[in-house]
Amino acid sequence: MAIVGGQAHARPGVSGHYADGTPLLSWETSENAMILSAFLCLAAIPQAYRVADLDRDASALGGVAWRVHDSGQVAGSALAIGAPDWQGVIYSAAGTQFLPNLPGDEVGSAYDVNAAGTAVGESDDVVPIGHQLRIYPHAVVWIQGQVTPLTSLISGGDPIEPLNAYAINDRGQILGYGRYAAGSFLRTFLLENGIVTDLDDLHPGPDGGSSPGAMNERGQVVGTSDGPLFFRHAFLWENGVMEDLHDPAILLGRVSSAWDINDRGQIVGGGDYGADFLDYEVATLWDNGAILNLGLLAGNESWARGINDHGLIVGGALNGSFENVAVMWQDGALVDLNTRIPAGSGWHLLIANDVDNSGRIIGEGSYLGALRPFVLIPECDGAFQVYGAGCAGGGGYTPYLTGSGCPEPGGIVSLALTLGAAGQSGLLLAGIGTGVHSIAPGCDLQILPLLDRRAPLGLDSAGSALLRLRLPAGLAPGIYNLQAALRDPGASSGATVSNPLRVDVR
Structure with a gap:
């Protein structure tokens, strides 16, 4: 299986060991295991989209x-x-x-x-x-x-x-x-x-207020609160503490807001970078302590509304005619989503409010003059399918594995693993079936028979990993299955597994 290197040969048997005697869940990696290159991915996997009305039955x-x-x-x-x-x-x-x-x-x-x-x-x-x-x-x-x-x-x-x-x-x-x-x-x-x-507020006096933006599966909350002098500031709340995300050394203006947080802890919203007292916000990403200005189209404002676990960010912006347009951020560039749908569709996309882990984008647009809910469906929609279930580790969280992009020979795909134990290691396993091997009561590998390669995983402080991979040009089309097995000191067995992920290489 190309995702873990080498040829796609299945190991015989499901006895709990590979044919060479290596335990099925040995945390040691074999010499011929390909180490997956992983890096922070702010970008989407480039795809075209088709647009559809979410109100399918026109009711x-x-x-x-x-x-x-x-x-x-x-x-x-x-x-x-x-x-x-x-x-x-x-x-x-x-x-x-x-x-x-x-x-x-x-x-x-x-x-x-x-x-x-x-x-x-x-x-x-x-x-x-x-x-x-x-x-x-x-x-x-x-x-x-x-x-x-x-x-x-x-x-x-x-x-x-x-x-x-x-x-x-x-x-x-x-x-x-x-x-x-x-x-x-x-x-x-x-x-x-x-x-x-x-959840409190950021104002030093007794009269402050706050409003919510979003919450992730770990219960981390982002939103907007009255700050000093009652100007609104973006906040992150976790473990009983509200943190002010407005760093005046970077956000020179008075206001900021937070609208979404993914399960990797990345936050999106808006911030005022100009000390001009106009309070115009520009789409902003907060990532592991860093603040990134996501930029503008030809207008003077932009808004980041949603982010998925693969780092795809969507929102809205003003164009050169000061019209609202739905946008996404791809490879560091701000893209008007109206340029990614077929010409003559009748749609003008006004704002993108959210995006799921398969890359489907939802929002509001004008269709033949009426305000309608839209979904943008990636060209490779359905190539990754979550099935089965993982098992809960420490804190009751079940690791979650998703994929995005076009899994085709030579294509680029993104794999996101979230809700694991912070700072722990594990293995990404590949198989060509749905056979089951139990590693603990209620905790099963579900992708047997396994292929003969496995790759090490290292989780960050949020218990997540993001992998962006180019598949080999010689990869044979077919159905492959992936599943992560992870160390977890909080689990009774000391280990946990993610859900299986079906990959349709086309």
């Missing part, structure tokens, strides 16, 4: 898309044909699922969805008062499509009134914002096991 007059899960589910909102107001929705291959509002509420929106299909968002009571409308928001969760007020899940903690549920991860942690009393500053909160935790 809505308009819609928006906020977050995409690797399962293919997308959280958003839409105006159903014949309906008086917008509702929360989940877009998927099965069609558009409209989510009910709370009784008595008129408007709703879903902002995130997890692997179980549980969505979070808000349900709003809109009350006319004279010539104005007053909106009373309520944080909600949709479980199996049924709406539930978030207050029904709260059993203790800080007495915040939840107004919006903004994010949910696969562990069931819910991120949102609310307030202590009518008219008070908004506060970001985390709901876990029924307990509400106020």
